[in-house]
Amino acid sequence: MPTQKLSNYSYGPDAFLELPSVLASYGxxxxxxxxxxxALAAVESDILAILEEAGISVTGSFVYGKAATMANVDSxxxxxxxxxxxxxxxxxGGQALDTSKMVAKKAGKGLLTIPTICATCAAGTGLSVIYKEDHSFDFYEVTGPPLHTFINTQVIxxxxxxxxWAGIGDGISKGPEVTRAIQEAIGRGFEPxxxxxxxxxxxxxxxxxxxxxxxxxxEDVQENRVSPALEEVILAIIISTAYASNMVVQPTFDLTTCHAHAFYNGTTAIRASRKHLHGSIVAFGVMVLHAYFDEESQLxxxxxxxxxxxxxxxxxxxxLSKxxxxxxxxxxxxTAEYRNTPxxxxxxxxAIEKADQFGQAIKEE
Known part of the structure; x- marks a missing residue:
């Protein structure tokens, strides 16, 4: 049986102060x-000051590129x-962190993550999403999760x-996608x-x-206000959904995404849609998932x-259009979704057309 690994995490306005003790715990x-x-412009000076005071060496600081591509990883x-x-x-954000995860895996090094936005669960997952040079989806790579994730709620x-906003859209996919992917796998004889x-x-x-x-x-993030509601949503997006993903992606099965992310990955083939944030498109993908299975109340x-x-x-x-x-x-x-949950x-x-029609009707109410 494989050893299950999950990312440890610190959160709060002073989360960066935990860096020296976490680094020391690993030597x-x-x-x-x-x-x-x-992201580097927003937090690098604070991080460097903390590390300098603790006597920790920083060998360099590099912008990853503009997208999580293998060309950027190799560079x-x-x-x-x-x-x-x-x-x-x-x-x-997600593509910077996915690039970092892939670099860490290829270099055989440990990884720590700092999400500066809350758009996906990338900061805590053991998975990298890699794109082609034209920004269409390429492949998923299991990298293993970070050793520790530092979530500065004030920065977010x-x-x-x-x-x-897009992070919430992405976040609402995890519950129905994992649930449906497992249910479909059970129907194919899988014993979870x-x-x-x-x-x-x-x-x-x-x-x-x-x-x-x-x-x-x-409302709170629009006012740049840290609140209990903000913290709950941040932890749901960055930690809970990541933990769920790490548990349902194993050497013998991958049940972390299905129809909602299949829809998103499909839209990357349409250039016009690429200006829209990942999570916002996934939110509509959740409607597609429920439309596919005729789950009217969930839709x-x-x-x-x-x-x-x-x-x-x-x-x-x-x-997009019909x-x-x-x-x-x-x-x-x-896509991996098509392979893992046919x-x-x-x-x-x-289902896409049904979700579109349903949404049009909701808009008119």
Whole structure:
């Protein structure tokens, strides 16, 4: 049986102060920073001051690029500063952190993460999403989770609110996707072990927190205000959904995503949709998932929530149209979701159209 690994985490306005003690607990004496340009500008000076006072060496600080591509990973792996560092500190949003995770795996080094926005669960997962040079989806890579994640709630509260908004959209997918992926696997004869059932329970708990606190948390982040509601949503997105993913991605099964993310990955084939944030498109993908299985009450709940938070309700909200459905569905055949939780592409096309029609009706109410 494999050893299960989960990321430890610290959170709060003073989370960065935990860096020296965490580094010392692993015996790390040097690190290299890899992050997004804006993310490094926002937090690098504070981090360097803390590390300097603790006598920890920083070998270098590098912008990862503009997207999580293998070309950017390979460029970073050529750097001497990466090679000599004891550990990698990934800083930023999903693509910066996915790049850092891949670099750490290829370099055989430990990884610590600092999410500066709350748009995905990338900071805590043991998975990298890699894209092609044209920004279409390429592949998933199991990297193993970070050793520790430092969540500075003040930094996230002060980040652009649209990332937090998209994070909520992405977050509401974990509960229904894990639940449905496991249910579908059971129908194919799969007997879920304890770790998968625990992952499902955690996934569902994250969903409850997002629906309960999501609206208030959005108000708080728009005011750059750290609050209990904000903290609950941050932990649901970055920790709970990540823990669930890490539990349901194992050497013998992968049940972390299905129809909602298949839809998102399919849309990456349509250039016009790429300007929209990942999580916002996934939020509509959750509507597609429930439409696929004719789960009318769940579809209505998601649509109502999306309307309240101004998340996408229709294809046009994502710069898409009915004419794009065929291309989206065709691209889904190349996704891990299609391999891990097989679906009927004809039904998926119908579900996309049904979700779009449902959203149009909700808009008109």
């Amino acid at each position: 790390f004496q040097s690190l290299v920073l890899i992050g997004g340009e804006k 970073l792996l050529q750097l001497e500063e990466v090679d000599v560092a004891d550990v990698i500190l990934g800083i930023g 509260a002060e980040a652009p609110s649209e990332y937090f 072990p304890h770790i998968a059932l625990l992952g499902r329970a955690i996934a569902q708990s994250s969903l409850d927190a997002l629906y309960k606190y999501g609206e208030q948390a959005m 209505a709940r998601v649509a109502d929530f999306n309307k309240k938070l101004h998340l996408p309700l229709t294809l046009s909200d994502m710069s 004419e794009d459905i065929a291309s989206i569905v065709e691209y889904t055949k190349s 679906f009927d592409t004809g039904r998926l096309a119908q």
